Amino acid sequence: MGLGLLIVAVPWLFLLVVHTIAVVEWTAHLPLASLEVETLGRSLAVLYHALLFGGLGLRQLWQRPEAETPLTSRRAVALAAVAVILFWLGPRC
Numbered sequence: 001m002g003l004g005l006l007i008v009a010v011p012w013l014f015l016l017v018v019h020t021i022a023v024v025e026w027t028a029h030l031p032l033a034s035l036e037v038e039t040l041g042r043s044l045a046v047l048y049h050a051l052l053f054g055g056l057g058l059r060q061l062w063q064r065p066e067a068e069t070p071l072t073s074r075r076a077v078a079l080a081a082v083a084v085i086l087f088w089l090g091p092r093c
Contacts, residue, residue, distance in 0.1 A: 046087050053080035 027033055057076030 042087055046084050049083040049087070050080050053077070053083065 053076045056079075057073040
């Protein structure tokens with residue numbers, strides 16, 4: 001059984017890649033498949049991520065206690081801080 005899986009793995013990987021490329025090329029030809037947007041400013045990106053992670057923290061306050069793996073407010077703030085630092089220190093556009 002192990003040798004059979006090894007023999008089948010190479011064509012399976014090839015077909016997987018070919019299938020993925022075919023699906024991506026097909027969907028790229030659909031109308032509105034891509035839209036060009038202006039460069040997102042660093043300040044707007046930082047504001048977006050701060051609001052995103054802040055919203056996740058607020059959502060945690062309104063969730064029921066039995067929810068699985070809750071995102072605490074402290075963790076949301078820490079993630080937002082990391083995102084802000086990465087955007088601030090990242091390469092300038």
